Structures are given as C-alpha cells and as structure tokens.
Amino acid sequence: MATKYININLKVWRQKDAKAKGQMESYKLDKVSTDSSFLEMLDQLNEQLVNERKEPVAFDHDCREGICGMCSLYINGRAHGPDRFITTCQLHMRSFKDGETIFIEPWRSKAFPVIKDLVVDRSSFDRIQQAGGFVSVNTSGNTIDANATPINKADADRAFEAAACIGCGACVASCKNGSAMLFVGAKVSQYALLPQGKVEAHDRVLNMVRQMDEEGFGNCTNTGACEIECPKGISLENIARMNREYLKASLS
Amino acid sequence: MANSAFLKSSLAKKYWMALTGLFLCLFLIGHLLGNLQLLSTEKYGAALRFNQYAHFMTTNPAVKVLSWLTYISILFHAIDGFWLTVQNRKARPVGYVKNSPSANTTWASRNMALLGSLILLFIVTHMASFWGRMHFDKNMPLYKVEIEAMGQKQSFYQLVNGQFVPVEQVAMSLVEAREKHMPKYIHNKTELFDTNAKIQIGELYKDLYKITVDFFKQPTYGLLYVILYVISMAVLAFHLSHGLASSFQSIGMSHPKYSPFIDKFGLVFSIVVSVLFAILPVYIYFVL
Numbered sequence: 022m023a024t025k026y027i028n029i030n031l032k033v034w035r036q037k038d039a040k041a042k043g044q045m046e047s048y049k050l051d052k053v054s055t056d057s058s059f060l061e062m063l064d065q066l067n068e069q070l071v072n073e074r075k076e077p078v079a080f081d082h083d084c085r086e087g088i089c090g091m092c093s094l095y096i097n098g099r100a101h102g103p104d105r106f107i108t109t110c111q112l113h114m115r116s117f118k119d120g121e122t123i124f125i126e127p128w129r130s131k132a133f134p135v136i137k138d139l140v141v142d143r144s145s146f147d148r149i150q151q152a153g154g155f156v157s158v159n160t161s162g163n164t165i166d167a168n169a170t171p172i173n174k175a176d177a178d179r180a181f182e183a184a185a186c187i188g189c190g191a192c193v194a195s196c197k198n199g200s201a202m203l204f205v206g207a208k209v210s211q212y213a214l215l216p217q218g219k220v221e222a223h224d225r226v227l228n229m230v231r232q233m234d235e236e237g238f239g240n241c242t243n244t245g246a247c248e249i250e251c252p253k254g255i256s257l258e259n260i261a262r263m264n265r266e267y268l269k270a271s272l273s
Numbered sequence: 274m275a276n277s278a279f280l281k282s283s284l285a286k287k288y289w290m291a292l293t294g295l296f297l298c299l300f301l302i303g304h305l306l307g308n309l310q311l312l313s314t315e316k317y318g319a320a321l322r323f324n325q326y327a328h329f330m331t332t333n334p335a336v337k338v339l340s341w342l343t344y345i346s347i348l349f350h351a352i353d354g355f356w357l358t359v360q361n362r363k364a365r366p367v368g369y370v371k372n373s374p375s376a377n378t379t380w381a382s383r384n385m386a387l388l389g390s391l392i393l394l395f396i397v398t399h400m401a402s403f404w405g406r407m408h409f410d411k412n413m414p415l416y417k418v419e420i421e422a423m424g425q426k427q428s429f430y431q432l433v434n435g436q437f438v439p440v441e442q443v444a445m446s447l448v449e450a451r452e453k454h455m456p457k458y459i460h461n462k463t464e465l466f467d468t469n470a471k472i473q474i475g476e477l478y479k480d481l482y483k484i485t486v487d488f489f490k491q492p493t494y495g496l497l498y499v500i501l502y503v504i505s506m507a508v509l510a511f512h513l514s515h516g517l518a519s520s521f522q523s524i525g526m527s528h529p530k531y532s533p534f535i536d537k538f539g540l541v542f543s544i545v546v547s548v549l550f551a552i553l554p555v556y557i558y559f560v561l
C-alpha cells in the first residue's frame with residue numbers, strides 16, 4: 022500500500038499543570054503519513070510546536086507496541102480512538118480522513134487527575150493492585166514451581182485472558198460512570214481462577230473493592246462500554262465473577 | 274461480613290439494585306395477570322374477575338406481605354438508584370468535549386436514571402388514581418350487576434361468596450336502614466350487615482373495574498391518559514430491556530452458555546410485558 026499524506030486539524034486539551042484550568046487548543050498539521058501511528062503524529066505535532074518555540078503537548082507513552090498500558094487518549098469521543106482491540110500506539114493515521122478534525126482529550130475521572138495536558142495520574146490503579154492483587158509466596162528456598170500445580174486448561178485460559186489487562190484505564194475513561202470494575206474484575210479473576218490465588222481470594226476481593234471505592238471510581242451499571250473499548254478485549258464476565266467473589270466473601 | 278460494608282460498598286449497592294429490580298419484575302407479572310382479566314369477554318366476566326382480583330390483592334394476608342415488600346422495593350430501588358447516580362456524576366467532575374457513547378453502549382443502558390425517574394413519576398400518579406381510591410376513597414363504588422328477568426331490569430350487589438342481593442334492600446348506613454325500614458345495610462365500606470341482628474352477613478366487592486373504565490373513558494382527558502399510559506409503558510420497556518439482564522450480571526450470574534439466553538429473555542420480557550400492559554387502556558378506550 023502506497024504511503025499517503027493527509028492534512029489534519031487537531032483539537033487538543035492543553036493544561037499547564039494539575040491545578041491550572043485547561044482548554045482545547047486548535048492546531049493544523051500538514052503532511053501526516055497515513056503509515057504513521059497516532060503517537061508518531063503527536064511527535065510530529067510536537068516537533069512543529071518546538072520549532073515554533075511553543076510548549077510541546079505532554080502525553081503518556083512507553084513501549085509503543087500495545088503491551089505496556091502507558092498510552093491513553095480519548096480520541097474523537099472514544100478511548101484509544103475508533104478501532105477495537107488496540108491501544109493508541111497501535112492506532113494508525115490511515116484510520117482518519119484528509120482534512121478531518123480530531124479531538125484529543127485525557128482520560129476523565131476523579132480518580133485519574135490530569136497532571137499536564139493529556140497525562141493523567143493512574144496511581145489509583147496501583148493502589149488497588151497493592152490492596153490485594155497478588156499472591157503470597159514463600160520464598161525461603163523451597164518455593165514450589167508454579168507449573169507443578171495441575172490447572173484445568175479452561176481455567177488457565179480464562180485466567181490468562183483476564184491477566185491480559187494492561188491497566189491502561191480505557192474502561193474507566195469510556196464508562197459513563199467512571200467505574201473501574203472491568204479493571205478490578207480482571208485483576209480479581211486472574212487470581213480467583215487459579216489454585217494459587219484461592220488462598221487469599223476472600224480478603225483480596227474485599228480489599229480491592231474497598232480500595233476502588235475509596236479512590237472515587239463510580240459504580241458499574243452494566244452498560245458494557247468498557248468491554249467494547251478495552252484494547253485487550255477483557256470480558257464483562259470478569260465483572261460478574263468479581264460480583265460473585267465479593268458476595269461469597271461478604272457472606273462468609 | 275468482615276470489612277465488607279454490605280450496604281455501602283459499590284458492589285452491595287449493585288446487589289440491592291438487582292434484587293429489588295428482579296423482585297419488581299415478579300410483581301409486574303402478578304400485576305399484569307390481574308389486569309388481563311379486563312380482557313375477559315364473558316358477560317360480566319371482566320368486571321367480576323377484575324374486582325375479584327382487586328379484592329384478593331387488598332385482603333389476602335400473603336399478598337399483604339408481598340405488597341409491603343413491593344412498596345419497600347420501589348422505594349429502595351429509587352433511593353439506591355438516585356444515590357448511585359449522584360456518586361457516578363461525582364466520579365467524573367470534568368466531562369469530555371467530544372464523546373461518542375453510542376459507539377459502545379445502548380441508549381437505554383445510559384439513561385436508566387432518567388427512565389427510572391419517569392417510571393417513579395408514573396407509579397405515583399398511577400397509585401393516586403387507582404390504589405389510593407381503592408384504599409382510601411370513602412365514596413368508592415360497590416360492584417353491582419344489572420340482571421334482566423321477565424322484561425324487568427333489576428340491580429344486584431354481587432357478594433364475595435357469590436350471592437346476589439337486590440340493591441334496593443341495602444341501605445348505605447344503619448341510620449338510613451332504620452329510617453327506611455331496609456333489611457340490610459353497609460358498614461365499614463364493604464361489609465354487608467343485617468339491620469335487625471346487626472351482624473355481618475356478607476362482603477361486597479369494591480368496583481375498581483368501574484373506576485378503571487371511567488378513568489380512561491373520561492370525555493375530556495380520557496384519550497390523554499391513554500396516550501400517557503402507553504408512553505409510560507414504552508419507558509418501562511426501555512428500562513427493563515437493559516435492567517432485567519443487567520441484574521443477573523450484577524448478582525454474578527454470567528456464563529457463555531446461559532448469558533445469551535438471559536439477554537434475549539430480558540428483551541422479550543420487557544417488550545411482551547409492556548405491550549400487554551399498554552393494550553389495556555387502548556382496549557378500554559376504543560373497544561369497551
């Protein structure tokens with residue numbers, strides 16, 4: 022496929038720091054290769070801004086191959102942009118038309134405060150993880166190899182699918198309630214499905230949900246937006262599993 | 274309960290929302306089955322059956338317990354829903370400039386609070402029109418039938434035990450019965466008393482059927498009420514189209530094998546129940 026170049030208009034959220042009041046700024050960017058990724062397009066914008074002696078746009082990114090969970094961005098009203106099962110770094114400019122106006126905003130959630138421009142603080146996810154998203158393993162020298170424990174293939178597969186969550190926060194960003202239940206559901210499920218995780222299952226789900234509520238995330242109303250926008254295709258079944266686990270733990 | 278905060282946590286609120294919602298769906302089935310008696314085409318069948326249903330619903334002790342559960346469920350569902358909505362709004366203090374929610378969600382699922390508020394408004398006005406009159410109206414009409422025998426029309430009260438009592442034998446109070454020398458009188462709205470013995474000899478039906486038919490056949494506002502009722506049932510259909518299947522998800526019932534069935538069942542239930550409810554005012558207005 023031959024490389025094409027398009028000219029685009031950008032409307033980008035600019036915010037000096039966490040306390041400043043932000044606003045949308047308009048930019049024109051010419052000669053954007055349709056082969057470039059969305060983040061490369063932003064690099065190109067920043068190059069243009071630097072040449073104009075202006076402050077470049079701050080945005081999160083790291084691996085740029087869809088696995089680290091760092092990139093975010095609410096693009097044209099959708100988390101990680103228009104396509105499904107991809108992160109923003111995997112989104113390419115061929116998904117946009119010549120002359121199109123593209124809106125770029127940060128994740129919006131009380132629990133994800135904006136640090137600068139498009140960068141948000143997602144440490145609330147870390148604190149939920151720290152509240153129970155782990156297994157305690159004796160490392161005194163006689164640690165049992167995980168592979169020595171027989172696990173049903175179907176359970177192993179579902180645990181792996183849940184563990185595919187990269188914690189990017191697209192679920193929270195696209196949920197009309199700003200709920201983190203797909204993330205927490207995935208993190209609860211990846212352990213609840215495995216024998217190693219069953220030992221601490223009771224406290225894990227109670228503590229993770231408590232931390233989730235304390236962080237100020239909203240309540241799930243099962244709209245299903247998270248599942249559609251999740252770059253890793255985490256299923257709503259994980260939320261149902263968390264609901265079961267929590268009910269079980271609460272009643273025992 | 275450990276440290277679960279079983280009433281306050283986000284998940285507990287979901288459970289209560291789901292359980293009260295599911296219970297209210299059961300209530301809808303009962304209410305609908307009763308209302309469908311209005312469609313009976315037997316002579317006097319619709320009126321008698323509907324009044325029998327109303328009598329059963331207001332006097333049976335088991336139903337009393339269920340009706341209190343229903344009132345509590347409606348209140349709890351509404352208050353919990355309101356509280357959840359307030360919290361959810363707070364979870365996103367700054368909104369998006371451009372948002373495309375229709376790309377990933379249905380309209381009904383995003384507007385449950387609005388739909389629920391409209392349903393609550395409907396329930397309040399609906400209860401004022403029927404439930405309130407049934408329970409508190411002192412001038413609630415009693416169920417009568419006109420029977421034609423030998424070319425003469427005569428009005429009878431039909432009692433709960435099936436007996437017929439001529440209307441002219443029954444006074445509206447003991448005082449009236451004594452003044453006019455009538456053998457029977459009505460005490461405490463529906464109890465039929467013998468004037469001489471002053472003991473109860475029967476129980477009359479309140480004529481909720483007449484109230485219902487008259488309500489939708491009012492000359493000025495009847496058609497407006499019919500339209501508002503049909504719209505309300507459409508609102509109910511949208512609310513249930515998301516709510517029913519959603520409540521199973523909330524209590525943790527999700528499985529690739531039976532979830533597709535639950536989703537379809539929720540949709541079918543919401544449409545069938547709402548359409549059947551909506552048919553009744555239309556039937557009363559245009560057919561009766």
